[in-house]
Amino acid sequence: MNPRRDRLAPPGLGAGALTDRVSATVLGTRPPRAWFVALGLATLLSLLFLIGVVYVLSVGVGAFGLNIPVAWGFPIINTIWWIGIAHAGTLISAVLWLTRQDWRASISRSAEAMAMFAIVLAGSYPLLHLGRPQFAYFLLPYPNLMDLWPQWRSPLVWDFFAIASYLLFTASFLFLSLLPDLASLRDRARHRAVQLFYGVLALGWRNSARHWHRYQQAHRVLAVIAVPIVVSVTGTISLDLAVSIVPGFHFTIFPPYFVAGALYSGFATVAIIAIMLRALFGFRDLITRAHLNRLGIMMLCFVLVVDYAYLQEVFTAFYTGEDFYRSVYYDRWTGPYAPFYWGMILCNVVLAQGLWFRRLRESVPGLLCLAVIADIGMWLERFQIVITSTHKDYMPSAWDTVTPSAWDWLTYAGSIGVFVVLLLLFIKLMPAISMHDMREMLHRRKQREADHG
């Protein structure tokens, strides 16, 4: 491989220069104008979410295009989509750390922040879908006068625990990785108020060998438990569907298939954010084409698993010999939601093959297009799984089609706005690139060079 083309950081970049550069994006006087424009647009978009939430809570979930037999609709589609996006953040920050991948250093921070905000949005949809979110605590086991307990055999209770524990894990992991960087910002800050702000958050971190010793132990523990968490959270959500007996839901392949799709859309979103950081802060030499190439390779790996699962699902449906399973597929191919199915095939099976070409993976517009296609394709996949399976199950008397309402679309678009707002504020308040991870990576590089030369 050409070492020049595969460069992860500029040659001769030292830890000091790197720290100054990254902390300047936080402590510097003014963010670039593009940041203000993006924040303004995203804030307008996020207002739709606010309006949607207020409207749905005041008139009830009927405002969404939900009806029997399709009781889940957009809220659950979006939950699965958002939680999937979160997974790549965990994989990058933990699994790629365990496998000592140097290229994760400069994108791990934005991936972790992405995971955090995606989980918050994923968690907000089931609350909205309850219709009466003030009763969400019914899912918790607590002593009550009616002597009732949660139904432990219910996947909805599993979901609650899976998402809540994932949220806690991601928040801890994000804070852990921020801690040494907050100390860097505290030491660089010149204004008293800024020093106090980062100083309080840094909790008194002094970069002592004792601190690092325990820090690394805690980091290792979290990274190791991240491995089962990555595969279990979306796996648990897929059980909402798979443990039911609805044809189109009842497949044992669902957990791994959902996880692969989750990671595919997650890596796509990390690629979009990496491209955004390059454009906003000029990090083109820290988040290089070699990083984009690797993100593209990860997307390719997981989309191939997803494609295999599509094939396997169709095979299983026909191999069972059951009319109901087959009719789900005839309906997906030719029924009222066929455009969604074929749209999904176009995005995830046909266009995704562009990821095979290194020239496309390394080109910024090329990868950006492929990443947006991946996110759209995965959303269409979640749509066709949730909607087509229930709208036409066993009894023809129970068949019906539902149409998403304007509130569905407005709230969904608004939630993307909320995500972008949170991310833009985060990269202004916190270092968008993990400084201590980069310093460690540069240190290792220097040692390797010393060994070889």
Added chain:
Amino acid sequence: MDERLHGLLARFPDADRLLTASRDFRRRGLTRLDAYSPHPVDGLDQALGLRERRVPVTALVCAVVAGAGALALQVYASLDYPFNVGGKPVLSWPAYTIVTFAMTMVGATLGAMLSMLWLNGFPRPYHPLFNVAEFDAASRDGYFLCLEASDPLFDAERLREHLLQNGALWIREVPA
């Protein structure tokens, strides 16, 4: 004078010198010393004689306690209010594994995070080292060694010489 001194702070040019200096002072029998580096340095913890494993052990204990607690709660709840769904057994243990697993992860996460913060003495708003202006570089590209005055073998004059022999760039007295 020694009573008003926190210790001697020396800056080293790179991680390797810091590592050899730390080993050297440990070998001389000093116990109250700490090294500061902008990133974790391989071997620095052994050089300073850090062998504690309290963080992973706490995480393991918390994980087991939280997981066992979650499982016990589900079993208790199922017996306390037996609920027949489709003739499934009252104790449907396979269904309990997911909540048990999630709570095990919660236990491990909280155990690792909180024990790390607790053992490191966080939050700690004040430390004498923060009075040294140049110490800011510890979070940038500086490698420091601090020999603390509370060490029984502390002798400022002699240690100053040893620090310079080990390649220290400069030495500061840190007021307590």
